[in-house]
Amino acid sequence: PRILLLGPPGAGKGTQSSNIVEAFGVEHVTTGDALRSNKEMDISDMDTKYDTPGEYMDRGELVPDAVVNAIVEEALTTADGFVLDGYPRNLEQAEELEGMTDLDAILSLSVGEEELVDRLTGRRVCDDCGTNYHVEFNQPEADGVCDECGGELVQREDDTEESVRNRLEVFEDNTAPVIDHYRDHEGFVEIDGEGTPDEVWTELKAAIERKA
């Protein structure tokens, strides 16, 4: 299936994408991870405000469309089934995506603002394999150590309170209209993202089975 996962920063897109990959055998296409691996890439020849993706990301601003569109275009041409996470983030990107592929299921995770702030400021990620944890909601077995690979758990540069507030504002201004744009699509399902990760997964999985 071709799945689009939408939702604000901290809604659980990364967490649930792992479940989708495991259950449906699709590829995880995520602009956030792709950009984090290319934070220092020189984009100054594109006449952009900053010279690297990392300068946008650490402030919680959107990386320019041209950079992001190219990443998704390349990833989708080689993927059979996929879960797309982190894209599109504005209406221009949504229009670009329509020229690249059709979608079977469009799932939108909704979570209230204060819960999002708590989730993001408490998030820790494995420095080696990228697995997500939370200081309260999703603790590793040993303090500060990844269950999967033994790597060190660190805080993301953009998970400071200041950057989180900015990301939520950018979401309201740019990405909320994208969600509204997809509401009429036959594959669209809105999912309550405030339950436990397992509860959210149960609902999400049922929605994918219905649509895809």
Ligand code: AP5
């Ligand atoms: P990106 O990496 O996409 O970040 P994001 O959208 O802000 O999403 P997050 O990864 O922060 O949250 P998530 O929804 O995946 O939640 P998670 O599962 O981790 O983008 C980063 C930056 O890259 C952007 O700011 C921008 O600069 C740039 N960028 C990326 N795409 C772009 C694009 N298309 N255009 C332009 N720029 C782009 O969960 C969060 C936490 O909560 C974790 O700690 C987790 O353990 C916990 N948690 C998860 N589910 C639950 C639950 N049900 N209950 C309790 N806790 C939970």
Ligand code: ZN
């Ligand atoms: Zn790890």
